[in-house]
Amino acid sequence: MRMAIQDCYPDELSHCYGCGRNNPGGHQIKTYWTDDGKDPGSETVAHFLPRDEHKAIPGFVYGGLIASLVDCHGTGTAAAAAYRAAGREPGSLPPLRFVTGSLKVDYLAPTPQGVTLELRGRAVEIKEKKVVVDITVTADGKLCARGQVIAVRMPESMAPK
Numbered sequence: 001m002r003m004a005i006q007d008c009y010p011d012e013l014s015h016c017y018g019c020g021r022n023n024p025g026g027h028q029i030k031t032y033w034t035d036d037g038k039d040p041g042s043e044t045v046a047h048f049l050p051r052d053e054h055k056a057i058p059g060f061v062y063g064g065l066i067a068s069l070v071d072c073h074g075t076g077t078a079a080a081a082a083y084r085a086a087g088r089e090p091g092s093l094p095p096l097r098f099v100t101g102s103l104k105v106d107y108l109a110p111t112p113q114g115v116t117l118e119l120r121g122r123a124v125e126i127k128e129k130k131v132v133v134d135i136t137v138t139a140d141g142k143l144c145a146r147g148q149v150i151a152v153r154m155p156e157s158m159a160p161k
Contacts, residue, residue, distance in 0.1 A: 018072030074149025
């Protein structure tokens with residue numbers, strides 16, 4: 001996958017605050033495979049530089065931002081993994097779009113402000129309607145947070161009409 005999975009979402013499903021390209025005020029994170037995405041152990045990666053408004057106290061990032069990044073990198077990883085498991089190209093129709101069924105974040109160390117954060121994701125369970133993704137968040141190589149997203153296929157009731 002040379003494009004970010006979020007860039008393969010249809011326009012009508014690209015408004016998420018965390019990863020939507022059609023939300024100019026959002027984070028607009030981008031999820032990529034670290035390799036060709038064909039190895040079952042493949043990881044995804046995203047990078048994000050927190051802005052000043054993302055601080056908890058001077059010098060450190062607010063935990064809600066970390067949760068938001070884990071959330072959106074997790075659902076992006078779920079979509080990428082579901083396309084791969086189905087033998088489909090990202091963006092092919094019908095779209096495989098996921099939302100958060102469960103989000104768990106463990107904060108392991110204070111996350112410094114002014115450092116690009118790296119998120120790495122790995123799909124650890126892939127089913128037709130559910131993908132479980134483990135995520136790590138590092139800053140300058142130091143593990144700051146670990147999370148897990150249980151992503152579920154977007155319900156029909158959420159699809160734009």
